[in-house]
Amino acid sequence: MAAIESVLQEKRVFPPSEAFAKQANIKGMDAYLALCKEAEQDYEGFWARHAREQLTWHKPFTQVLDESNAPFYRWFADGMLNASYNCLDRHLSTQPDKTAIIFEADDGKVTRVSYRELYRRVCQFANGLKSLKIRKGDRVVIYMPMSIEAIVAMQACARIGATHSVVFGGFSSKSLHERITDAGACAVITADEQMRGGRAIPLKPAVDEALGMGGCESVKTVVVYKRTGANVAWHAARDIWWHDLVNGQADTCEPEWVEAEHPLFLLYTSGSTGKPKGVQHSTGGYLLQAILTMRWVFDYKPSDIFWCTADVGWVTGHTYIAYGPLAVGATEIVFEGVPTYPDAGRFWKMIQDHKVTVFYTAPTAIRSLIKAGADLPKKYDLSSLRILGTVGEPINPEAWMWYYETVGNKRCPIVDTWWQTETGGHMITPLPGATPLKPGSCTFPLPGIMADIVDETGQSVEKGKGGFLVIKRPWPSMIRTIWGDPERFKKSYYPSDFGGKYYLAGDGANRDMDGYFWIVGRIDDVLNVSGHRLGTMEIESALVANPLVAEAAVVGRPHEVKGEAVVAFVVLKGPRPSGEEAQKVANQLREWVGKEIGPIAKPDEIRFGDNLPKTRSGKIMRRLLRSIARGEEITQDVSTLENPAILEQLKQPVQ
Numbered sequence: 001m002a003a004i005e006s007v008l009q010e011k012r013v014f015p016p017s018e019a020f021a022k023q024a025n026i027k028g029m030d031a032y033l034a035l036c037k038e039a040e041q042d043y044e045g046f047w048a049r050h051a052r053e054q055l056t057w058h059k060p061f062t063q064v065l066d067e068s069n070a071p072f073y074r075w076f077a078d079g080m081l082n083a084s085y086n087c088l089d090r091h092l093s094t095q096p097d098k099t100a101i102i103f104e105a106d107d108g109k110v111t112r113v114s115y116r117e118l119y120r121r122v123c124q125f126a127n128g129l130k131s132l133k134i135r136k137g138d139r140v141v142i143y144m145p146m147s148i149e150a151i152v153a154m155q156a157c158a159r160i161g162a163t164h165s166v167v168f169g170g171f172s173s174k175s176l177h178e179r180i181t182d183a184g185a186c187a188v189i190t191a192d193e194q195m196r197g198g199r200a201i202p203l204k205p206a207v208d209e210a211l212g213m214g215g216c217e218s219v220k221t222v223v224v225y226k227r228t229g230a231n232v233a234w235h236a237a238r239d240i241w242w243h244d245l246v247n248g249q250a251d252t253c254e255p256e257w258v259e260a261e262h263p264l265f266l267l268y269t270s271g272s273t274g275k276p277k278g279v280q281h282s283t284g285g286y287l288l289q290a291i292l293t294m295r296w297v298f299d300y301k302p303s304d305i306f307w308c309t310a311d312v313g314w315v316t317g318h319t320y321i322a323y324g325p326l327a328v329g330a331t332e333i334v335f336e337g338v339p340t341y342p343d344a345g346r347f348w349k350m351i352q353d354h355k356v357t358v359f360y361t362a363p364t365a366i367r368s369l370i371k372a373g374a375d376l377p378k379k380y381d382l383s384s385l386r387i388l389g390t391v392g393e394p395i396n397p398e399a400w401m402w403y404y405e406t407v408g409n410k411r412c413p414i415v416d417t418w419w420q421t422e423t424g425g426h427m428i429t430p431l432p433g434a435t436p437l438k439p440g441s442c443t444f445p446l447p448g449i450m451a452d453i454v455d456e457t458g459q460s461v462e463k464g465k466g467g468f469l470v471i472k473r474p475w476p477s478m479i480r481t482i483w484g485d486p487e488r489f490k491k492s493y494y495p496s497d498f499g500g501k502y503y504l505a506g507d508g509a510n511r512d513m514d515g516y517f518w519i520v521g522r523i524d525d526v527l528n529v530s531g532h533r534l535g536t537m538e539i540e541s542a543l544v545a546n547p548l549v550a551e552a553a554v555v556g557r558p559h560e561v562k563g564e565a566v567v568a569f570v571v572l573k574g575p576r577p578s579g580e581e582a583q584k585v586a587n588q589l590r591e592w593v594g595k596e597i598g599p600i601a602k603p604d605e606i607r608f609g610d611n612l613p614k615t616r617s618g619k620i621m622r623r624l625l626r627s628i629a630r631g632e633e634i635t636q637d638v639s640t641l642e643n644p645a646i647l648e649q650l651k652q653p654v655q
């Protein structure tokens, strides 16, 4: 809490320059407040107006919000549209030759595709998917490197009404298997390998492994895009090369018109239990927020070169790479590689080379680049930049100031965007031409987003106080359900604690005396490691699945670059190891978690004990473990502990 108290003392305020405000899509706080007022006075009318203005409907909607089966809200339900049509076809008459994607490969090779060419490729691939008998409502898993093809695959699914579920390429075969079976996917789209930081990382072998684990009978086809040309095992009855699938396919494909509520995609994310949840998003409402936030938050102008550095495996890569930028007709960068290869100047060089105007990345990337060379950006011409953005975790004021001064040269507003996989798009964020910025605060909710901070009883907290972050009214781009588990959806997001009325985000937040929102972090057992959501239970399940392990508890600890580090306390079935043996087992377990979930989940530290601190009723006292992991003095009452002596043991790091 010390950290949050110090940011609440933050006195620096950076209003937008007059020149910026004048050219902005939302010009000043009065314009912002007018939109908020419009939404408050006529909530449905506000959203209906934007949905009519921003989306191209095949059949216009007549209903706006349907609350009859709350909290399973429906928006624009009798309207029909197609997401891919909205991202591609509608630009064909106005700007067919405009570059849609500038792709930069790991090795620096640049490829450009125009809107016309992207449309052609999406149509061909969509026809290919149809030839595989993939139909509206079928689920397709996409396990791809960052590439033009990954976006083509997503758009092609949208075009034929198939629901895609992208799995981050860094997830293990086991995680992939879990997602394929939960979604009941009929096909997997992958590549032979992906290139990151000069290294080839296999993808197809992970798909083979996942499908070999059983329970994947629903998968009839694996489409393989040839990225590196590596040798891959081939199952002739099931596998087909991407280039063979599209060969000879017509380059137009009538879009499948779907209801606004049709599930555009599922995206699995971590919750407070061991099993990841398949967050289901709609077509109409989702796309609406993607477009509005491109215009409002990124102040989109046709001359922009937009770059969101996220991977398409995360929601940020869905909304701000695969859909939002294309829906507004932007030119965007898609980057295959990593920020530190060939050196830590890569991002800055790419901004210079491509004249990027809007740059959107994560605080963890900013912190690691400060470490790698705080002066490096000065060697590059970054004068094309006009807006900077961050997402994924709270940004500490020092990193914010560096971003503002060294990258943005004190000219570029920073939009610190708070949102989640479940919210579909930005929720609480500055507007670059309106909001006076405070380093470390995501400032105010967007117009139409009724975000608030409440106490345990659901009452709004006063200025200067903290509580639970909630959203009080349903909004168009919200999660519709958890795939296959509507009860879990209700319990997770509309718990009865608050009367089941408000969307509970799972974050704690403070409101300062000026009404600014400050996100503190998760209130549940979810960690935020380098901007990635990881459930402590997920990592614990992975650990106890190892034959050596009897019991495990995982907690987070603040980390300078990653935001949070993963610390695991482990009880082995055999005797507690020490010295070199402990080191060896710890390494083994780290690798194991890497294989079970993915390298991002590997514990930073593992400590061994003969037992874990438990209450007499057998509950693990995580708060104690958190203090131990942080090296803090234990101030909690330990008198209820079954086994207080264990604490001394667990304080010992593995040497």
Ligand code: WTA
Pocket: 269, 314, 315, 316, 390, 391, 392, 393, 394, 395, 416, 417, 418, 419, 420, 421, 422, 442, 505, 506, 507, 519, 521, 522, 528, 531, 532, 533
């Ligand atoms: C955290 C990523 C502070 C938060 C889009 C949230 C943030 C979780 C911010 C969602 C921000 C995201 N400031 N914290 N600007 N943005 N978070 O689902 O804890 O991967 O609940 O979505 O990230 O992570 P997710």
